[in-house]
Amino acid sequence: MQPIPAKMLLAGLAEAGSVGSETITAVVTDSRAVCPDCVFVCFPGQRVDGHDFAAKAVEEGAAYVVANHPVEGVPEKKFVLCPSSHHAMVRMAANYRMLFHPRMIGVTGSVGKTTTKEFCYAILSAFGRTIKTEGNQNNEIGVPNTLFRITGETEYAVVEMGMSALGEIERLSRAARPDAGLITCIGVSHLESLGSRENILKAKLEICTGLLDGAPLALNADDEYLQLARREGMIPARLRPVWYGMNAPEADVRAVEVQPLENGMSFTLEDKEHGSFAVTIPALGMHSVYDALAAYAAATRMGLDAARCAAALADYQTTGMRQKVVENGGRVFIEDCYNASPDSMRASLNMFKEYPCKGRRFALLGDMLELGSIEEEAHRQVGRWAAQSGLAHLVTLGSASRFAADEAEKAGLAVTRCQTHEEAAQALESLMAPGDALLAKGSRGMRLEQVLQLLYAGEDQTNN
Structure with a gap:
């Protein structure tokens, strides 16, 4: 964070004249990160309440404390009252963002x-010095931390x-003020809280609120709900949509002649405005091609050179446990354990079906969480997709995944049901041989990486 006057950072939160001329050097939400001249924002939580550490933050040099209620030990002159800590973070981030003018792409989607x-x-x-959201810090704490x-x-x-x-997303977009927006697709993630895909569509379209008139908005032309938004006039006329995809012939940017590789995908990128480019990306699956097209569409319509944008797609690097390919004991493991929804499950299984494997294909599928009323049917659908994916055997982990196991078994696929990481690791160790490949996919809360770690450790002990 670049130093900023307190009265500028806290504008709209603190009463006029109540903030001094101090220079703020950081905004922190973790009491362990408190430093002199910072603003400490208190977040109440189920296990830990940041208000309990407010007085200590002042003792350690915090210039101001943003809190939901008065706190004993925090002087009035250092206290800023805000009913919502999340809104306070977003407001400060918006104030800070006003000082700078990087060219920015805002990304959302299911x-x-x-x-x-x-x-x-x-x-x-x-093209230049770039910052990005780290990990999945995409909420009302993470986005401000990125802007800071x-x-x-x-x-x-x-x-x-x-x-x-x-x-x-409206609050985040207004704070970030991106030069270009991007919506990947409208799926069923957050269906439990929003109630319908129509509401999810409305939520994702909120990114438009922070875009300036004439700004480009990259949209998936193959997504039925984004097409619905076009037909029903939900996309603001003041913006400049650019449509990307593979199937819709009217798309401005398309991928054709798509071919899977051992560690990626190759395709021809056809751009109605800039011509055609041969592209190779180090990411697996058709869904990764969509993601590459989206980035290209947003960047080029923001004014960046098309040929350089297309070439730079080859510099993509995977993060975390998102389709990371690991070789161990002559076997190939595709770690896709970061998160899961019905949409991403289908995409990963489709990718795995086309993956160039020397031996047999196995899948370890864990529960998809936070699906609400569609939990059973969504898992049953995954089981049907798994049965069509060329698998030799399916291993499931978790209570909801029993529905996937039932459907896969009905369709004739061999299935092993497991309830612990150890059971799953033992089952896979007995099934797999050198040359085989495994796709591991499930929601983050299922911790499927623990199964993989047991498999890797078992191979290491065998070699030793």
């Missing part, structure tokens, strides 16, 4: 946000925006 963000980062980094990392040297930025309720 599936593929993080991968698309990384493709945007690969492109923008080819902007400095006068930042030339480009890519900011991922997620949500759990209507109104959140």
